[in-house]
Amino acid sequence: MSDEVGAAEYLTPxxxxxxxxxxxxxxxxxxxxxxKAINLSAGLGVAVREFxxxxxxxxxxxxxxxxxxxxxVLEAKREGQTLTGVEPQSGRYADGLPDSVPAVRRPLPFVYESxxxxxxxxxxLDPKPRSREVHTFHRPEHLLELLRQNELFTxxxxxxxxxxxxxxxxxxxPKGLRLAQYEAIGQIEESLAQDKPRALVQMAxxxxxxYAAASLSYRLLKFGGAKRILFLVDRGNLGRQTLSEFEAFATPDTGRLFTELYNVQHLTTNTVNPASNVVITTIQRLHSMLRDEPELDPKVEESSLEEEAPRQVAEFGYNAALPIEAFDVVIVDECHRSIYGVWRQALDYFDAHLxxxxxxxxxxxxxxxxxNLVFSYTHERAVKDRVNVDFDVYRIxxxxxxxxxxxxxxxxTVVTFKDRLTGRTRQAVLEDDLIYSASALDRSVVAPDQLRTVIRTFRERLFTEIFPGRTEVPKTLIFAKDDGHADRIVQMLREEFNEENRFAVKITYKTTGAKPEELLSDFRTSYWPRIAVTVDMIATGTDIKPLECVFFLREVxxxxxxEQMKGRGVRVINDVDFQQVTPDARTKTHFVIVDAVGVTTTALNETAPLDKTPKSVGLDKLLQRVAEGAATPDLASTIGSRLTRLAKTLSAPELAEVAESAGISLSTLAGALVASVDPDAALDAASKARAAAGQDGEPSEAEVIAARQARVEEALQPLMANPELRTVLARKRNTERTIDEVSQDELLEAGPVTDPSVRAQQTAQDFRAFLDxxxxEIEAIQALYEVPYKRRVTFSDIRKLATEIARPPHQWTPKQLxxxxxxxxxxxVRxxxxxxxTDLVSLIRYALAQENELVPYRSTVDERLAGWLLTQQQAGRTFTKVQLEWLHxxxxxxxxxxEVTLDDLDEGESALHGGLGKAYxxxxxxxxxxxxxxxxxxxx
Incomplete structure (x- = not known):
């Protein structure tokens, strides 16, 4: 042990x-x-200890x-001490500077606690100074610039x-802005003026x-004193699209282009131009830059956030090339995907408004x-304002x-097996009946006639039922399950429509030959291709205005x-541009969702599945992450889910081989991984740890997180410490698909969904999924979920629930439900x-099947009052006419x-009849x- 390390062990906190x-x-x-060794010539910024x-x-x-x-001044405290309580002390130090010491102003303008x-x-220098958490300290140059700006202001x-x-x-x-954009910018600026650190805008x-973000950026740069703004996207093609928006933005006051006045940089390398005013980049690249990694492979920016997520949460240090003050504002596009898990660390790094x-x-x-939702603009309002077009649904x-x-x-019967990784095929006589469910389609089994039947039905009904009277295939975007599925769809489209290659193309980040952005540009502005097939590369954000058909061949x-995928079709387009791409069309009045998998009739939820990693990230890669030391709850949950499914597909000898390598059965190993992320078990473990240490009270959130992490690491240990087991498991994964060329499919139904009960069914399913x-997490639901009820629901609970369901994406009212x-x-329904x-109480009880009828809550109370009065009468207790009026x-x-309280009797109708005094x-x-x-x- 070195003297330095040994000495560090004896340091106080x-x-x-x-x-x-x-x-x-x-x-x-x-x-x-x-x-005692002060030397102010040593640098621009000098921090003097114990002054x-x-x-x-x-x-x-x-x-x-x-x-x-x-x-x-900087006040230092030991780790774990809360800092807001230190502010009076550090503020007092700022006032106590000796008169002989030169200062820029008194009291001192900048105060840190750390x-x-x-x-x-x-x-x-802020209008209403209040402390905020920062990742680390500002550079001296930045504090000097703040002082210069303040001097100019005075x-x-x-x-x-x-x-x-x-x-x-x-x-x-308002020049050049839609009403919604105008309102959104105003609300954002009001939030910024109140120095709220984060603001959310929901716009259909x-x-x-x-465009609204470009207008806001212009105003912040010209009038607000902003020096640099970061615009974050989660796909490379969205970055290019954003750059085009900024380049085309004409300022409302001068008419000059944004890029004539300010430098806009779209990062394709890991270097920010010091002269840039707006920087556009993917969160993947930003993450790489903050970790000071080598130049990022551009392909990473085209793939999904989940697939390219770092293997564990990054603990960023400090990057001098990107100090925390590098940006005044960070605008996060499609922020529902960019802000969670490992990616969130990149946003927390900057001392900027989000x-x-x-x-x-x-x-x-x-x-x-x-x-802090500062503005909400729904699809329904956008349709009403003719900013969006509405949609119809066609089921196959x-x-x-x-x-x-x-x-x-x-x-x-001979069947074909095709390896997904190598593309090699083999034929073998079928030894056991091949029985597969619909969920196995295009996963473990490929049934060409099923896909053929769907595509053929689409072709046959296209100009008679889906787009009556049309003669040319409308611009259509098809969502496939994976890259291989997309290939098969493209081939089937060309065959069934008897068209050439350019008629239907695959656009995914794995596309080779023509670049994906070139194919996208053609799809957006040219006659060819008519149909594009993707997985999720253009599922969100990408602007394709002439698109008229969104076709689901994958579940969601x-x-x-x-909602994001569906939203690809809502864009409006002027008639001239529309007809240049689709000559037989006149006006884009709507778009059609073609649903071949039932996505529009099944309940969708906001929860993440147990398997939190895309299927394209193989089990072998996940196991390698464990070997490299990653031990996160998401990783344990995902591997546990994969191993559970694997255990169901292996033969008895294969399961025995795994058990011999692991020392335990595969199902036991998988079960331990899944159980390790159980929040209740983590809470129980933390509680037991406190009890064992002789501590009273409930465990803190930090203690629960630590307990869960310990359980995760313990569950992953058999994989982490056993290379042989990882090799065996990686080898066992099945990469073959069975090609079912025998089964003939048949059409059960094809037609537009016009029955209003279909949408009502969707609403009911979504509401039940929301409750589950x-x-x-929501107290009103928690209180009503189990019978007998653990506690009474309060009106405050219901008010909060009403606010929650009124938010996007559901935007329900009790009346709509x-x-x-x-x-x-x-x-x-009575x-x-x-x-x-309060009718939400009745709605929840009915949705959870606790009540057989849906009755207004008012009626339920009246019925219970009548029953109570009858019981009182049978017990010999009677009430006068005046008392009965008060009871009602x-x-x-x-x-x-x-609920009712004594104070309630002094309000409303009761107050008109004498109030609390009269009731007494x-x-x-x-x-x-x-x-x-x-x-x-x-x-x-």
Missing amino acids: EERARLEIDKQLRACGWEVQDH PLKKGYGRADYLLYVDRKVVG TGIETRFTSL RGEGPGTFRRGLGSMPPVN TGSGKT IGLTATPSKQTYGFFKQ RTRIGENGSTVEADGE KSRNFF TNRH WEAYEQLDRSK GSGGEAR RIADIIAASL GVFGNQLQPLLEELNQVLVA
Whole structure:
């Protein structure tokens, strides 16, 4: 053991924190010196330790000099100490600077508190100074620039610092903006002016989010004092599309192009141009830059975020080429995908305001943006405003597509097996009946006639039912299950339509030959191709205005993802441009969703599946990540899910081979991995750990996370420590698909979905899925989910739930939900409900099948009151006419707010009849016990 390491073991927590703070300061360009060895010529920024202050003020842990003048103070604390409580102390130090020490101003403008792990910063130059968490320290040059900006502001020569400039922005110029864009920009700027760190904007696909972002960027650069803005996307093609939007943006006041006034850089290397004002990049590249990795392979920017996610959460240090102050604002496009897990670290790095743009926010999105939804513009409103076009649904159902098939082994039937990785084929006599379900299609089994039947039906009905009277195939986008499936679809389209290669093309990030962006450009602006087949490369964000048909040949479980995919067809286009691409069309009035997998009739949810990694990331790669030391809950969950499925496909000898290598059965290993991420088990483990340590109380969130991590590492240990087992498991994965050329498919149904009950069914399914998804997270649902109820639902609970369901993507009201159930079965819906928020209680109970009828909550309360009165009468207890009138008033209050209190009797209708005083006169000392009884009887 070295002397240095040995000495470090004896450092106090405060001393360890100082070492880390010194390290970070030096990385950020500061010279760190002791007070006795001070040398202000050593650099632009000098941090002086233990600087003596005025009498009674003690010593400043660090006094910060910039250009030989003191600009700030840094208070150091041990790791784990909360920093907001330190602010008065550090602020007092800022006031206690000796009069003989030169300072830029008094009190000092910049104050830091840090443990070396957590750092907070306050700038007294801000309009309303308040501390904020920062990844590390600002560079001296940045503090000097803030001072310069403030000096110009005091002389009336500029907007001041960015945060001050946000408060004096001129009104938004509506020229060239749609009303929704105008409103969105105004709401974002209001949020920025209030110095809220994050703001979320929900705008329907096709409503001009990027154009609004360009307009906002122009205003922030010209009027707000912003120096540089980062625009983040999650696909390379979206970055190119964003660059085109900025290049085409003409400023409303001068008419000049944005790029004539400001430098816009689309990163294709890992170097930011110092002169750039707007930087456009993928989050994949930004992540790579912050980790100081070699130049990123451009192919990584074209693939999905999930597939290219780093193997474990990155703990970013500091990159001097990209300091935390590099950007004033970070705009995150399609932020529902870009902000979670490992990618989130890249956003937390910068000391910048975050603005999220998305058409389909999820509850995680709201959480990340601190519930600060500043503007919402729905698809329905966009259709009404003629910013979007609406859609119709056309369903195609086939026997094999619905039920799978069976090929009998008669001793003669030969089937083909094709390896997905090598493309090699082999033929073999079928030894056992081949029985497969619809879910196995294009996964483990390929049934050419099933695909042929769907494509042929599409062709035969295209000009008679889907687009009546048309003669040319409309621009169509087909979503495939994987790259191999996309290949087969392209081939089948060419055969069935009897067309040449350019008629139908595959556009995925694996496309070779022509670049994907070239194919996209042709698809968008040229006659050929008529049909594009993709997996998910152009599922989101990509602008294809002439698209008229969105064709689903793959299932989608996520509502957000489905809405994004569906949104490719909503774009409006002027008639001239439309007819240049599709000559036999006149006006784009709508688009059609062709659904061959039932995606429009199944419940979609917002939860992630147990297997959190795309199927294209093979088991061998996942096992290698474990070998390299990765041990995350997502990784354990994914491998557990894969091994569970693998265990069902292996033969007894193969299972025995795995058990011999592992020392335990494959099912036991898989079960331990899945169980390791169980939140309840982690909570239990953390509780037991506290009890064993003699500690009382509930475990903290950090303790629960640590307990879960320990369980994950323990479950992964057999894989981490056993190379032989990893080799055996990787070898066992089945890469062959069976080609079922025997089964003949048949059409079950093909036609437009016009029955309103179909949409009502979708709403009912989505509402039930929403309840299941949020049963542990939303208090109103949690309270009503299980019978007997654990606690009474409060009106506050219901109000919060009403707010939650009113948000995108669902945007339900109790009335809409009520009407959906009424459409499905009028015989089970009694009365006209949905008008009151309390009807949500009835809706939830009915959706969860706790009630056989859907009855307005008001009616339920009345029925319970009548039953209670009858019971009282049978017990010999009678009420006067006046008392009965008050009982009905009390029931009215409960029906409206789920409970009644003494204070409620002094409000509304009750107040008009004498209020609480009158009620006491009517019931005497029995009033309080009576209210408590009715709260139990009428609400339960």
